[in-house]
Amino acid sequence: MLDxxxxxxxxxxxxxxxxxxxxxxxxxxxxxxxxxxxxxVAAEWLVQDLRxxxxxxxxHPTTGxxxxxxxxxxxxxxxxxxxxxxxxxxDPLNLWHCPPFVPxxxxxxxxxxxxxxxxxxxxxxxxxxxxxxxxxxxVHGKLPARVTMFFEGEExxxxxxxIPFMEANRDLLKADLALICDTDLFDRDTPxxxxxxxxxxxxEIVITGPRMDLHSGMYGGAATNPIRVLVRILSRLHDDSGxxxxxxxxxxxxxxxxxxxxxxxALGFDEAQFLADVGLSLSAGExxxxxxxxxxxxxxxxxxxxxxxxxxxGFKTVLPSKxxxxxxxxxxxxxxxxxxxxxxxxxxxxxxxxxxxxxxKSHGASFASVMDTSDPAFEKARTALSDExxxxxxxxxxxxxxxxxxxxxxxxxxxxxxxxFAMDDDLIHxxxxxxxxxxxxxxxxxxxxxxxxxx
Amino acid sequence: MLDxxxxxxxxxxxxxxxxxxxxxxxxxxxxxxxxxxxxxVAAEWLVQDLRxxxxxxxxHPTTGxxxxxxxxxxxxxxxxxxxxxxxxxxDPLNLWHCPPFVPxxxxxxxxxxxxxxxxxxxxxxxxxxxxxxxxxxxVHGKLPARVTMFFEGEExxxxxxxIPFMEANRDLLKADLALICDTDLFDRDTPxxxxxxxxxxxxEIVITGPRMDLHSGMYGGAATNPIRVLVRILSRLHDDSGxxxxxxxxxxxxxxxxxxxxxxxALGFDEAQFLADVGLSLSAGExxxxxxxxxxxxxxxxxxxxxxxxxxxGFKTVLPSKxxxxxxxxxxxxxxxxxxxxxxxxxxxxxxxxxxxxxxKSHGASFASVMDTSDPAFEKARTALSDExxxxxxxxxxxxxxxxxxxxxxxxxxxxxxxxFAMDDDLIHxxxxxxxxxxxxxxxxxxxxxxxxxx
Numbered sequence: 016m017l018d019x020x021x022x023x024x025x026x027x028x029x030x031x032x033x034x035x036x037x038x039x040x041x042x043x044x045x046x047x048x049x050x051x052x053x054x055x056v057a058a059e060w061l062v063q064d065l066r067x068x069x070x071x072x073x074x075h076p077t078t079g080x081x082x083x084x085x086x087x088x089x090x091x092x093x094x095x096x097x098x099x100x101x102x103x104x105x106d107p108l109n110l111w112h113c114p115p116f117v118p119x120x121x122x123x124x125x126x127x128x129x130x131x132x133x134x135x136x137x138x139x140x141x142x143x144x145x146x147x148x149x150x151x152x153x154v155h156g157k158l159p160a161r162v163t164m165f166f167e168g169e170e171x172x173x174x175x176x177x178i179p180f181m182e183a184n185r186d187l188l189k190a191d192l193a194l195i196c197d198t199d200l201f202d203r204d205t206p207x208x209x210x211x212x213x214x215x216x217x218x219e220i221v222i223t224g225p226r227m228d229l230h231s232g233m234y235g236g237a238a239t240n241p242i243r244v245l246v247r248i249l250s251r252l253h254d255d256s257g258x259x260x261x262x263x264x265x266x267x268x269x270x271x272x273x274x275x276x277x278x279x280x281a282l283g284f285d286e287a288q289f290l291a292d293v294g295l296s297l298s299a300g301e302x303x304x305x306x307x308x309x310x311x312x313x314x315x316x317x318x319x320x321x322x323x324x325x326x327x328x329g330f331k332t333v334l335p336s337k338x339x340x341x342x343x344x345x346x347x348x349x350x351x352x353x354x355x356x357x358x359x360x361x362x363x364x365x366x367x368x369x370x371x372x373x374x375x376k377s378h379g380a381s382f383a384s385v386m387d388t389s390d391p392a393f394e395k396a397r398t399a400l401s402d403e404x405x406x407x408x409x410x411x412x413x414x415x416x417x418x419x420x421x422x423x424x425x426x427x428x429x430x431x432x433x434x435x436f437a438m439d440d441d442l443i444h445x446x447x448x449x450x451x452x453x454x455x456x457x458x459x460x461x462x463x464x465x466x467x468x469x470x
Numbered sequence: 471m472l473d474x475x476x477x478x479x480x481x482x483x484x485x486x487x488x489x490x491x492x493x494x495x496x497x498x499x500x501x502x503x504x505x506x507x508x509x510x511v512a513a514e515w516l517v518q519d520l521r522x523x524x525x526x527x528x529x530h531p532t533t534g535x536x537x538x539x540x541x542x543x544x545x546x547x548x549x550x551x552x553x554x555x556x557x558x559x560x561d562p563l564n565l566w567h568c569p570p571f572v573p574x575x576x577x578x579x580x581x582x583x584x585x586x587x588x589x590x591x592x593x594x595x596x597x598x599x600x601x602x603x604x605x606x607x608x609v610h611g612k613l614p615a616r617v618t619m620f621f622e623g624e625e626x627x628x629x630x631x632x633i634p635f636m637e638a639n640r641d642l643l644k645a646d647l648a649l650i651c652d653t654d655l656f657d658r659d660t661p662x663x664x665x666x667x668x669x670x671x672x673x674e675i676v677i678t679g680p681r682m683d684l685h686s687g688m689y690g691g692a693a694t695n696p697i698r699v700l701v702r703i704l705s706r707l708h709d710d711s712g713x714x715x716x717x718x719x720x721x722x723x724x725x726x727x728x729x730x731x732x733x734x735x736a737l738g739f740d741e742a743q744f745l746a747d748v749g750l751s752l753s754a755g756e757x758x759x760x761x762x763x764x765x766x767x768x769x770x771x772x773x774x775x776x777x778x779x780x781x782x783x784g785f786k787t788v789l790p791s792k793x794x795x796x797x798x799x800x801x802x803x804x805x806x807x808x809x810x811x812x813x814x815x816x817x818x819x820x821x822x823x824x825x826x827x828x829x830x831k832s833h834g835a836s837f838a839s840v841m842d843t844s845d846p847a848f849e850k851a852r853t854a855l856s857d858e859x860x861x862x863x864x865x866x867x868x869x870x871x872x873x874x875x876x877x878x879x880x881x882x883x884x885x886x887x888x889x890x891f892a893m894d895d896d897l898i899h900x901x902x903x904x905x906x907x908x909x910x911x912x913x914x915x916x917x918x919x920x921x922x923x924x925x
């Protein structure tokens with residue numbers, strides 16, 4: 016059954032590329048209201064493409080950008096595929112080698128690439144699955160399983176409509192398993208199924224000392240300096256071994272299983288190169304933990320921004336009224352973001368002098384996602400991927416957070432499998448975004464294999 | 471000799487006010503090149519006024535704003551008076567109740583005030599001395615001592631021409647003692663001679679970690695966060711008792727003499743009110759030191775600005791490449807700013823991880839000024855002031871830095887006596903600057919008395 020599908024994919028690549036280029040020409044930037052009509056054009060393009068393949072498909076309006084949902088295929092096995100058709104803004108435009116919405120095929124030392132905004136994130140990735148389905152239908156007249164396509168148009172602007180839409184359309188979206196194509200290969204030759212995603216707790220602290228900015232000569236030494244209060248607090252959030260000191264922070268954090276640890280060690284990850292690529296040579300993680308473990312499987316506390324007093328050129332002898340910091344915690348395992356938020360705030364309050372004020376702002380709180388890899392679907396997909404790529408597929412973690420995976424679990428009680436074919440040099444969110452033609456081609460073939468394996 | 475001069479001052483007040491209003495109408499903002507011609511007009515106004523009084527006076531060009539130097543009077547005793555005719559910018563203009571260069575006399579619950587930019591800082595203060603000389607000459611035909619007037623037009627923009635001009639004009643400027651009128655009364659009824667000024671060392675630290683901004687999900691836990699490095703450094707610059715931990719920092723810091731301590735205690739300074747005025751209730755100074763001592767006679771380390779990562783609204787999960795802080799040290803006694811700079815930088819370097827970079831920028835380094843109050847002129851001036859005001863004059867400190875006092879000492883080997891009549895609610899550098907008519911009137915009378923006392 017599979018071989019003729021793979022052959023069809025190979026033969027149809029020129030057309031598959033033309034279809035992707037057509038989708039890339041639509042400037043569907045979701046954060047910019049000016050491009051709201053373009054987002055609708057992209058949604059309609061997808062609806063039409065699904066209908067051409069024999070899906071029943073519709074655009075579903077929301078208070079923001081529309082959702083696209085299509086239904087195709089039949090059978091006991093029901094898979095949902097998620098992708099997003101919106102893209103990041105393109106600033107700074109002058110750094111692009113080609114107009115971001117005039118996509119092109121370019122020859123590079125590493126092979127052909129498709130250059131343009133959204134080529135990798137996420138239109139190219141989304142189309143790998145669509146093209147795999149198209150090939151199955153073209154060869155066999157039908158899909159090997161029942162498939163729901165679910166495309167969002169607000170992923171790059173925080174997915175404000177996603178939860179309400181899921182809650183209002185449980186019957187439409189419920190399937191056995193969700194497939195998400197928005198992640199990377201482990202490396203050029205090693206495919207990956209991301210089974211661990213870190214959660215995220217975002218907090219902002221604002222310390223107020225004096226009622227107004229003061230002259231540091233007239234008041235320095237007597238008036239409390241909120242920057243001094245703030246740096247003292249922040250400096251106490253890690254101990255000397257790099258562990259986070261918030262009480263109860265490590266509740267729910269588990270050690271890696273020996274199997275997963277062995278699998279990660281077999282990946283041959285080059286810590287020194289990973290750090291050297293960003294100009295560093297020493298890991299800042301907890302003592303005794305490797306870089307991969309620190310980023311994929313350990314929780315962190317990071318300072319994303321700090322502001323207080325005079326930040327311009329030169330010098331100003333101000334003793335400021337306020338200082339603030341943005342602090343984020345990446346969470347793993349069963350760490351409870353709300354409990355950690357409370358413990359963090361209590362710890363901070365205890366370090367603020369009695370005559371200063373502290374204000375907290377919340378910037379989101381989400382649990383980590385840990386997939387249940389005992390579901391046989393994971394091993395089946397891993398084997399399918401291993402058949403396609405030079406090296407065996409790995410179960411990996413991701414230091415980032417992909418909230419939709421958690422929503423599938425909590426709202427639709429559906430596990431998610433994250434498989435993607437992006438490279439870490441795809442320049443997503445940056446000028447000159449690209450997607451390797453190899454990623455696109457082998458990505459389509461990978462999904463064709465996975466459909467066969469999961470059916 | 472003195473009484474008719476004081477009577478003349480009282481009688482001439484309406485004209486003295488009109489002369490000050492005329493000077494205030496000239497928008498001599500030194501930091502703004504647009505107002506460079508206005509600064510020259512102010513300098514010419516002063517030259518003409520001095521000539522009208524019988525002084526020989528001239529405008530001396532510099533690479534920036536002109537200096538005004540006038541010579542008058544005769545005798546063995548030679549006094550130099552320093553003031554500045556330039557003023558601060560007036561932004562934000564919409565917060566002014568009257569146009570800043572259309573000065574007005576206003577009735578307030580605390581008496582009449584002269585409202586306008588420069589009314590207090592420093593045109594009003596400068597004119598107190600000029601008017602005292604005018605009255606002496608009007609009554610007696612001459613001054614009781616030899617007087618050099620020295621007016622600068624760049625004080626509000628860092629006095630770039632001051633040192634070169636002093637060095638090139640030693641003979642023109644050298645006198646027995648410098649008088650400076652740019653400071654406050656201790657309180658409404660208590661005049662002050664400022665005998666201690668803190669020095670200032672300004673340093674900027676820039677920490678670079680990763681070569682570029684990173685995604686805190688992808689790198690958080692492995693890549694060094696420069697904000698974390700910076701807050702750790704800053705948090706270690708004070709110990710738990712509030713002392714600065716830079717090695718050798720307290721070398722050259724002396725305890726107050728019992729006499730000065732007793733005098734300050736007699737001032738009845740209200741610590742609680744001083745802090746309450748700015749919304750605070752606890753002193754942030756060294757344990758066991760009062761507020762007045764902390765601000766006037768103890769060295770400090772203050773954080774004037776801190777910047778790193780994302781500072782806008784909302785949240786961005788960035789792990790920044792750089793973080794920086796502006797740090798200033800106020801110095802007392804014989805603390806050596808250059809030695810402290812080196813010790814500070816060495817201490818910081820030792821706390822920076824091996825794969826991060828630290829860059830230092832220097833923002834000035836000046837010694838503290840401590841006047842030699844054993845010079846009998848100080849007691850004579852104190853008695854003269856005590857005769858004019860309801861309460862006896864005090865020798866006070868100032869937490870701020872007035873570099874010109876140090877330059878008189880180092881370049882011209884001349885002590886300086888700082889006597890001023892400003893109130894702490896004069897709103898200098900702010901919208902709606904004012905000078906009490908009482909400050910102006912009693913200030914003129916004070917200088918008339920001091921001239922008699924020092925002659």
